[in-house]
Amino acid sequence: MxxxxxxxxxxxxxxxxxxxxxxxxxxxxxxxxxxxxxxxxxxxxxxxxxxxxxxxxxxNSLAQSLLRRRSFTVGLLTNDTYGRFSLPLMAGVSDALVDAGVSVFLCNVEDDMRLAQLHVEAMLDKRVDGIIATGKRIDRHLPVDLANLRIPVIYAFTQPDPDAVGFESDDAGGARLAVEHFCRLGRKRIAHVTGPASFAVVHERARAYREVLAEHGLPVAEPLLGAWSEAWGHEAVAKLFDGKAGGAGAPDAVFCGNDQIARGVIDALRERGIGVPDDVGVIGFDNWEIVAEATRPPLTSVDMNLSALGREAGLALLSLVGGQPAAPGIRKLPCRLVVRQSCGRPPGG
Amino acid sequence: MxxxxxxxxxxxxxxxxxxxxxxxxxxxxxxxxxxxxxxxxxxxxxxxxxxxxxxxxxxNSLAQSLLRRRSFTVGLLTNDTYGRFSLPLMAGVSDALVDAGVSVFLCNVEDDMRLAQLHVEAMLDKRVDGIIATGKRIDRHLPVDLANLRIPVIYAFTQPDPDAVGFESDDAGGARLAVEHFCRLGRKRIAHVTGPASFAVVHERARAYREVLAEHGLPVAEPLLGAWSEAWGHEAVAKLFDGKAGGAGAPDAVFCGNDQIARGVIDALRERGIGVPDDVGVIGFDNWEIVAEATRPPLTSVDMNLSALGREAGLALLSLVGGQPAAPGIRKLPCRLVVRQSCGRPPGG
DNA sequence: GCGATAAGAGAAAACCTTTTCCCAACCAAG
DNA sequence: CTTGGTTGGGAAAAGGTTTTCTCTTATCGC
Missing domain, CATH: 1.10.260.40 (lambda repressor-like DNA-binding domains)
Incomplete structure (x- = not known):
């Protein structure tokens, strides 16, 4: 032609x-x-x-930005490149912003102050409209101070500066969901196996665990604190079940601090010939699908709705950039229980 | 004060x-x-x-960019938000570019043509200096055509357009590393359990597997094709070992197509009382640390060096943007064997 | 002391778009 | 025929930086 x-x-x-x-x-x-x-x-x-x-x-967007003093660009700062928390979160952020024509600069700063500073300055030079800070730990600060930046900053799944707006998952609420689900299923001796004491979420979830059991008049066993690993799940099963074979004191349910621990717990129970969910129900945390679905039986788990959290953070930043004021403080977003087969069915069901 | x-x-x-x-x-x-x-x-x-x-x-970077017709900005297009492949890759890209003062727009397009088009246009409007395209499959195209874009495009871990520059991991080479390692360890009957036939890498790795065995004069069993899941690893063990207890025909090594399959294989072997690595050695692929290290025993696995691949892609884009010409075609980057405990030690060691 | 040269610094154009202000023309009414 | 209003469209400034060109002044050699 x-x-x-x-x-x-x-x-x-x-x-x-x-x-x-x-x-x-x-x-x-x-x-x-x-x-x-x-x-x-x-x-x-x-x-x-x-x-x-x-x-x-x-x-030419550059010329428009220069004139409007608004670049339709935001920075996403994270120290969790490889982790699985920031990913769904980033997807949510991006999703919330793309329809407003806003693009996202991804900046991975590891835990390197110099790198963080470098990235923040690069973003400032490029006149981003705002910054979303996120990380792998809800109770830690990023290695950079974003407090006096003259552009809006939103914190998501990481510790906010005072007077800033932050979004977090409601970990205590998530724990309640899990433990209350066990109660509804008629489980009586519910144990809690979780991560190290240095994590704030460990205490928050443990507190909710204790509260729910107390509300239901059930015995509260001291939560077992360890690592976020399968290996610790194995160990914990030994601690919980040794010397109590078929026993009076042995738990009939285990609420785990994450899915890897839960996986370790389930594997250890199977090796001992203890049936899941018939003898012992197990619930995990994080709903990391690739783990939860590969577990035998598939793992019931608490989902933190991180993608929704990212969306909320993105929308909040947009509104801040648009000039709407926002009250500082932390907003907790509810978790959701994803029921699979590791927790058993209600007696009547 | x-x-x-x-x-x-x-x-x-x-x-x-x-x-x-x-x-x-x-x-x-x-x-x-x-x-x-x-x-x-x-x-x-x-x-x-x-x-x-x-x-x-x-x-003001915007003013500079307007004048220089160069924004010190690139777009990273991916359809693998949640996956673990694009993450190390993105980290490598970002790492290669940050020192040149170049920021990265992260664009997740899922498999949505409309979304992809939207993102590409947004990037073009923002005058990105170039684009890196990446994805979750090395043998698939992104849902958008980047061929005639008047800015440089580099493909990493996804299928390039003709006449474009692409970076890939050398899957065949990675498979060689694994199988040759088994040979060195004195294993004689090496099986291969891998993913679905629809993946190009499955055939590439299987070919290398056959070649190495042939080179060493070892019997070549037909690779077992299935899913990329633990469950398939379990199944495959049944196929490999049923009816061959302690047997003449049973393998003494299994090279798996990914770490999840390997995990399933190891779990299934343990359930059968078959010792790993004493009776059967196992090597996985991807070196997904969170899986490889939780496996008992820890899993030896082929690492695709995705972070390095990202770095190379970033540097290549930088040089293209700088005006250096580059020959089109696919460049394969070597893999690396990460030896843990699932494959055994050499007879003499 | 004079022309040539170089040094130091400023004016203005360029990058591309948006917006405010202004001008010319036209029409209707007085 | 003037006046006032409306309509269609252009000129110019603004946004912040870089770069080229130009201008003034000082220095040097003779």
Whole structure:
């Protein structure tokens, strides 16, 4: 075919000036025509629109940003590149922003102050409209101070500065969901195996665990604190069940601090010939699907709704950038229990 | 303290004009002083530098970009938000670019053509210097055509357009590493359990597996194709060992297509009372640390060096943006065997 | 002391778009 | 025929930086 209908990939982008020249008007008129501003004959407006279309004109976002003092760009700062927490969160953020035409700079700072500073300065130089800070631990600060930045900052799943807006998952609420589910199923001796004492969430979840058991008049066993690993799940089973074979004191349910511990617990129980969920129910935390679904039986787990959390954070930043004031403080978003087969069915069901 | 030494977070960024006014020179001179251009007395230059420092001047990157027609910004397009492949890759990319002052727009497009188009246009409008395309499958295209974009595009861990530059891991080489390691350890009957036939890497690794066995004069069992899951690892063990108890035909080594399959294989072997690595050695693929290290015994696995791959891709894009030509085609980067305890030690060791 | 040269610094254009202000023309009313 | 209002469209400034060109002044050799 000699007539090529493709939009002719120009070497250099088409400018408004070229559109104006081609349509035989001034750049001012062209701009107004394309933005629906100003007054002109419908015919002129349409002619300019068609010309722009034909030439494949797209306004230079840099020039617009310079003028509007708004870059339609935000920075996402994280120290959790490899982790699985920041990923769904990032997806949620991006999802909330893409429809507003806002792009996201991803900045992984590890735990390196120098790198963090470098990235923040780069973002500031590029005139990001705002920053979302996130990390792998809800109870730790990023290795950089974002307090006096003259652009809005939102914290998600990481410790906010005072007077800042932060979003977190409601860990205590999530723990309640799990333990109450066990109670509803008629479990009586519910144990809690969780991570190290140095994590704030460990205490928060343990507190909720104790509260729910007390509310139901059930015995409260001291939570077992260890590591966030399968190996610790194994060990914990030994502690819980040794010397109590078939026993009076042995738990009939284990609420675990994460899915890896739960996996270790289930594997250890199977090795001891203890049936899951018939003899002992197990619930995990994080709902890390690749683990929860590979567990035998598939693991019931608390999902922190991180993607929704990211969305909320993105929308909050957008509103802050738009000039809406926001009360500082931490907003907790509810968790959700994903029921699979490791916790058993209700007696009547 | 009444004297506040902090750099006074200005409500609005300080401009070069303000620096110039404060130093009593023109903007032109100020610009030249700060960039080491032009001719002026060392004293003038120093005075301007100090003024800029004192005022906390940082050049507006938007204005610079507009003028230089270079935004020091690249787009990273992926359809693998939740996956573990793109993450180390992204970290490598970011790492390679941060030192050049280049920031990365993260764009997750899932498998949505409309979303992909939207993101690409947003990036083009924002005048990114180039794009890195990555994905969850090495043998699939992203849901968008990046072929005629008038900015450089590099493909990493995803199928490149013809005439484009792509980086991939050398899967065949990785498979060789694993199988040759088994050979060195004196294993004679090496099985291969891997993923579905629809994946190109399955065939590539299987071919290498066959080649190495042939080179060593060992019997080649037909690779077992299934799913990328633990469950399939279990099943495969049944297929491999049923009816061959302690047997002549049973394998003494299993090379697995990923770490999850390997995990399933090891668990199934333990359930059968078959010792790992004493009776059967196991090697996985991907070196997904959280799985490989939780396996009992810890899993030897092939690492695709995705972070290095990301670095290479980033550097290649940088050089393309800088005007250096690059020959189109696919560059394969070597894998690396991470030896843990699931494969056994050499007879002499 | 004079022309040539170099040094130091500023004016202005360029990058691209948006917006405000202004101008010319046209129409209707007085 | 003037006046006042409206309509269609353009000129110019703004946003912040870089770079080229130009201008002034000082220095040097003769």
């Amino acid at each position: 000699s007539s090529d209908a493709s939009p002719a990939p120009a070497k250099t982008p088409v400018t408004l000036r070229q559109v104006a020249a081609s349509a035989g008007v001034s750049v001012a008129t062209a701009s107004k025509a394309l933005n629906g501003q100003g007054r002109m004959t419908a015919e002129t407006r349409e002619r300019i629109r068609e010309t722009a279309q034909r030439l494949g004109f797209r306004p | 009444s004297s506040d030494a902090s750099p006074a977070p200005a409500k609005t960024p300080v401009t070069l004009r303000q620096v110039a006014a404060s130093a009593g020179v023109s903007v032109a001179t100020a610009s030249k002083a700060l960039n080491g251009q032009g001719r002026m007395t060392a004293e003038t230059r120093e005075r301007i530098r100090e003024t800029a420092q004192r005022l906390g001047f940082r050049p």
